Every structure is written in C-alpha cells, then in structure tokens.
Amino acid sequence: MRTRTGHAARLVLGITVALALMAWIAPAPRASAGEEARASITIYKAFCPVGYEGDDYFKDCYKNEGVGITFELTPVAGGEAESKITDANGFTFFDNLPAGTYALSETIPGDFNEFVVRCTRPSDGANIPFTRNDTDGIDLTLAVTDDIRCDWYNIGVDQGAPTPTVVPESGSLTIYKSTCPVGYEDEDYFADCYENATANVTFTLSVEGGGTVGTSKTDANGFAFFENLDGAYVVEEDVPGEFAAAAAYCTEDGDPVEFGFDGDNSRFRIDVDATQDIRCDYYNIPFNLRGETPTVAPTVAPPAPTTAPSATTVPVVTLPNTGANPASAGDDRGALWLAGMLVCAAGVLGTVALRRRPAR
Structure with missing residues (x-):
C-alpha cells in the first residue's frame, strides 16, 4: 500500500512540475489588432x-x-x-x-x-x-x-506691430527620406515608396571641395533640414551598405532643380544660392540579401510627382529587415515550449515505469 501511495505521489509531483515549467515558458498571449x-x-x-x-x-x-x-x-x-x-x-x-x-x-x-x-x-x-x-x-x-x-x-493681420512674416536671408535645403520595398526595381518612386517615411537617418552636408557644413538627422516625419546656405554642396547619407542604391529628385516651388549623383550613387552634388529653398526627396532601394540585387537606381532625378509631395501624411518606418538579421526571439520561445512538452512526457513515462517494477 505504501509503495503504491509513493508511486502515485511521485506521479502527481512529476506532472505538477512539468505543467509549471510549461506555463512559465509558454509564449505570452499577444494583444489582438483591435486592442492596439x-x-x-x-x-x-x-x-x-x-x-x-x-x-x-x-x-x-x-x-x-x-x-x-x-x-x-x-x-x-x-x-x-x-x-x-x-x-x-x-x-x-x-x-x-x-x-x-x-x-x-x-x-x-x-x-x-x-x-x-x-x-x-x-x-x-x-x-x-x-x-x-x-x-x-x-x-x-x-x-x-x-x-x-x-x-x-x-x-497675418496688420495690427500695427512689425510684420511677423519671415523672409529668408539665406538658402535652405530640406531632405525628405523614404525607403522603397526590398528588391524594388520600378521607377515610380512617388507612387510606390513615398509613404514609407524613414526616421533617424543622418545626412551630412559639405561644401564642394571644402569642409563639412553640418549633419542633420531625419525627424519622426522623415525630414532633415539645412539652412544658411549659399554655394555648391555635397549631400551624403549615412546608411548601411545593404541600402546603398538610391534615387532622388529636387524641386523649388514645384520646379525641378538640377543635381548630380556621383559614380556609385552614395552622394550627390547640388547648388543652393541665398534666394533658394530647395527640397529633395531621397529614396533608398534596399538590396535583397536573400536573392538577386535589384537594378541600381538611375543617376538622374526621376520625374517630379503630379501631386504635391508634402501634402500627404506618411507613416513613420525604420529601415526594413533585408534578410541579414536572424529570426525573431519568438521562435526560441516556441522551441522551449516544445522542450517542456517532451520533459513532461519523459517524466510521466519514467514514473509509470517505476510503478510497474516488480516487488522484490
């Protein structure tokens, strides 16, 4: 009687420990899309x-x-x-x-x-x-x-105070940064890529043949900004190698502005004088690290969009996973859960085997 009672106690203990382990390592439930x-x-x-x-x-x-x-x-x-x-x-x-x-x-x-x-x-x-x-x-x-x-x-309403309208005293350059889908090979950047605004990307502005003017990081809406400009400049983006392919177009008051990419599309040259406020929309085209590398973007500005670029709100994104990173940690948690199941099964089988051992 004591032997059977001891076997039953060990069986209950083994199952309890295994279930507790499974509960601890089981994947946490995720909130539904409606809750978020x-x-x-x-x-x-x-x-x-x-x-x-x-x-x-x-x-x-x-x-x-x-x-x-x-x-x-x-x-x-x-x-x-x-x-x-x-x-x-x-x-x-x-x-x-x-x-x-x-x-x-x-x-x-x-x-x-x-x-x-x-x-x-x-x-x-x-x-x-x-x-x-x-x-x-x-x-x-x-x-x-x-x-x-x-x-x-x-x-503005003139109430006798000095006119508050700001008149630029020098030129400026606004950069809007967007990321195309991985492996993108088309040329309609405004239709296919514009809404993917990319935050926290650093642009460096240098005087052509001279020193660095400064750096500007894109904000939550994908914009970087340089002011007090008058001369010839080089714009360079700090972006990982797998996002080296690029395209851009630049405008002032809706009219195209000439600029030129260098040989490997890693930077471009542009003239900004003291009377200009220029905007450049800059698109990165990620390399597909899982397969072929997409065609390198053209080294001339693509056609200007038919709609005003700034008139559309865009969701903020970060640079996408192009395949260089490992799988997410959620997969490891699922593997641990399966291991817990196997531990439970082994515990039960071991306890049953002990119970069926013939008495000496």
Missing part, C-alpha cells in the same frame, strides 16, 4: 502673408512653416489636455488616441488671428469634417483607426 488600434493626428503649421486674400494655400503659404508653435488637444467628453510644439519643419503629432471627439487649438500671437484648416485622411484622400469652436480652434471626431492630417494656415 489607436487614432492619430499629424499637424502641419504654415503662415500666409499679411493680408492674404487668395485661396491657393499650398502654393502661396505652404513653404512658410511655423516652427515652435504650441498646439493643444483636449477630449471634448472630458479628460486631460495634451500639448505639442511644432518641429523645425512645422510638424507636430498626436498619437495613441482613443476614438472620440477632440478640441484642437493653437497658441499664436494676435497678429495671426485668422486661420484656415484643411483635414484629410491620407489613406483614402477623404476630407475630414470639423467645426470651429469658441476657443479659436476646431472640434473633430476620430474613429478608432483614423490617421488624420490637418494643414493649419494662419493669415
């Missing part, structure tokens, strides 16, 4: 000239980005307000927002008390309705998966 879905609002801030009466805000006002302007977002149903400040390119961003109605307003000097707002959903181009509220802002409603962009223009 949250809305976002990207704001681009720009100034129109004092007394502006036109209606082509993109052409006449878009380049005058508003830097250091505070926007506040408040849930209309009640909740804590959140404040953000526009960056060096005029952008700010609110994310991880639950569905609901929000009040959006800005802090702006009195000489800019007129404003025009246009909100769209870039994924399908739909206009997003909103209403003006009594706090010199707007109220708009977000669905749970909405990613909205609002272009917010202020129109």
